[in-house]
Amino acid sequence: MNIGLITPDPGHPLLAGTTALLAPEHRVTALHPQTATGDGADLADVYLLKARTPRALALARTLERRGARVLNSAAATELCQDRTAMADTARRAGLPFAATSGFDTLAQLVSGPPLPGPVVVKSRHSRRHDLVARIDSGAQLRALVPTWSQEPVVLQEFAPNSGWDHKLWVIGDRLFAALRRSELAPEGRGPSRPMDPARLPAGWAGLVHRVGEVFGLDVYGVDIIDTGDGVPLIVDINAFPGVRGQADAPRALADLALRTA
Structure with a gap:
């Protein structure tokens, strides 16, 4: 099999581990989104889209138009960037997504009416080093202006919670889980703590797999907070996250690539 990696960083731990598992019997080729065009060359059996820049999405679309299978698709990846x-897609599907x-x-x-109590302000377009901040006062909001004045943003209700995010990842039919202190917590973000998915509250695993169905994703992450007594609230969805700290993740990705190919 020939597996293509659409990424500027084939040494990323998840991709490097997957490549190490595949390389003895299969060909793995990295395509840098800044230089690859997707035209002319023979198609791989499947491409793994581990990049979310406009150039990466354009490359994925070119490959898809030529008949290639891309995980995740360009359309699904782009949907998770906005x-x-x-939020609109999730709430229309009946998923418990934070009001946005x-x-x-x-x-x-900032120029609008005063905010009603604690809220969360995020960049509208999900990317590395984007804006994510809890706002409790007008002064806190105005303090963001010098850096983020022209940033498109979304406003989410702040739901009281334990201060820990449940980081849930799916690769094909495999579910991985971890706890991580929320970046909105006073203590700041801490390291992820792997957890057994079997210890998740009842119904959470099914909810996470439903997200994949709604968004057309094969490799994705769902951030959930527990608002009390195991009641889940989805606050973010990510296409092809790093899934760091999960020893079996490269094997799950290699298996998914081969099944798809």
């Missing part, structure tokens, strides 16, 4: 569209409203810029939000 938190407004993400969008603003063209942070400046527009």
Whole structure:
């Protein structure tokens, strides 16, 4: 089999581990989104889209138009980059996603009416080093203006919780789980603590797999907070996350690539 990796970083631990498992019997080729065009060359049996930049999405679309299978698809990946569209899609499907409203810029939000109690402000477009902040006062919101004034943002209700996020990842039919202190907690984000998915509250595993069905994802992450007595609230969905600290994740990804190919 020929497996293509759409990524600027084939040495990422998840991809490197997957490549090590596949390479003895299969060909693994990395395509850098900044330089690869997707035209002309023979198609791989499957491509793993571990990048979310506009150039990476354009490359994935070119390959898809030529008949290639891409995991995740360009359309599904792009949907998870827009938190407004993400929230609309999830709530229309009946998923317990945090109530979300969008603003063209942070400046527009600042100039509006006072915020009703604690809220969470996030960049509308999900990416590395984006804006994620709990806001308890107008002063805190205005303090973001010098850096983020023209940033498109979303506003989410803040739901009281334990201060720990449940980081849940799916690769094909495999579910992985960890606990991580929320970046909104006063203590700040801490390291992830792997947990047995069997210890999740009843119904959570099914909920996470339902997310994949709704969004058309094969490799994805779901951030859930427990709002009390095991009641889940989805606060983010990520296409092809790193799934760090999960020893079996590379094997699950290698198996998924081969089954798809």
